[in-house]
Amino acid sequence: MNTNDLLDWGNPDNRIEDIIKNSAITSCFSFVKGIGAVSERRIHGSGIKNWDLFSKYQEKAVLKLKKWKMIKKHIPIVKKALETKNVPQIRKLIPNNQHWRMIPNFINDIAYLDIETTGLSYYRHKITTIGVFDGTKVHTFVRGDNLDEFPQFIKNFKAIASYNGKQFDVPFIENEMRFRMDHIHFDLRFLLQRVGLKGGLKKIEQKLGISRPESAGLDGFAAVVLWKKYKKTKDKKYLETLLAYNAEDVINLEILLYQAYNKNLKKEQLEHPMFYFKPKNVENPYNADRTVVYEVSRSFG
Template sequence: MRVENSFIGTDGVGEKTEQSIWEQGVTHWDEFEPSVVGGQRGDRIQQFIDEGRDRIAETDVTYFDHAFPSSERWRLYETFRERACFFDIETTGLDQDRNQVTTVSLHQGGDTQTLIAGDDLTAENLRAAFDGADLLVTFNGKRFDVPFLEANFDVDLDRPHLDLMYTCKKIGLSGGLKQVEQDIGIERDRPDISGRDAVRLWREHEQGRDGALETLVSYNREDTVNLKTLAETATERLDERIFVG
């Protein structure tokens, strides 16, 4: 589902009204006339559409992030997928005030890069990496990855954010990233490695063990790239569930 299929961003329009509009055969902004709903509500929807077209042309993801209910922000993905940045971090523990970020992998525009502590993982490089990202895509990133990076590197990641943990819960998928991947059939090169192993691999790298860093980076990059497949699968399933098109 694209933003242009949505009417729920209009003030005073909820799921029932939007569903009613779709059921009348109006499933895209181009098909809408205020008379479909009538009255001031129809005029408000038309105003939202007119403003929305301009905002899409400007790639203003923030406008729709604010307009849509939080539970419906998954609809941003298909329209703005080319501006999405999938990212995942590895750390030495769960406490952002005591533990260290070891690697950060970002996947955007078909390319994946990894920043490594003690090498190129700096605040300046993080800001540059996120500079062109209008939509962040993570798994549990709102509670973990973003706060960790903001606390450790003083970077500002306040921008539209699709946290797939919540999107997946809407389609009945729960648990951690690895469990959800298994549930939808995503295969891994190293299914035996977990987040706990990522901590161990960093310690082994610090101790000079050959191959430890390469394995950690590979694991982190796979986490990140798999987010794209997960985003596409989850949004497609939600589309099939709710959209009358």
């Protein structure tokens, strides 16, 4: 099988407005206590596939009257929170394991985020760079330069997408920079695990046929080595290569986000339009030095 056969592209004829209006969150009813996966399947099985249909129906035997009334009461509240992107209220209303259903609703407010560090412990090690892709452009924050600008910058976004960011990137940032990141967080590691795609970011990219023209051969350990060599030699080619590697991380997160949404739709057998990813030419603002890539790759392989 060609690796690209594993990609779920969606239909290019689906308009973004329709995808947002009919996103998977509109068939979620678990914002009411006591409504879990079984109750939700029972609701769907009765012919009520989304909030609009639920609002049109009178009580059905699939639910107790109290739960039915609670859902009916909360649907307009959840709708309003989504329309206004009221993140604190959304976080209270929608269970974390259902946040992936809101990806289309936040698609224009997502920061694709990745950090590089001097090691794995946020008590003993430090952040070296933070990369953010806003869907158009890569923004970079570097230790000793502009790293302190990151907390203010990230406030421009309602949501973030990461790979293992809930366990690594966000705790690292919050511990070192002393501020809370209360964004809606789409952690692609766990969303892709749900559909059978397991492993590190580079392994997942390889499985899906996503290329890395600048930094092929590098990984997280190489990023640590690159920073150490940059600090020791002051040679900018090490920093440039590190930033090129980090930029490819965040750029590739976007396509993985679309894949995570579409593949979870299929897994859950939800009747919503897939999210079409329109191919784009995103310029990596940094160039990896091939001699540096070779040098660093040899040091650990």
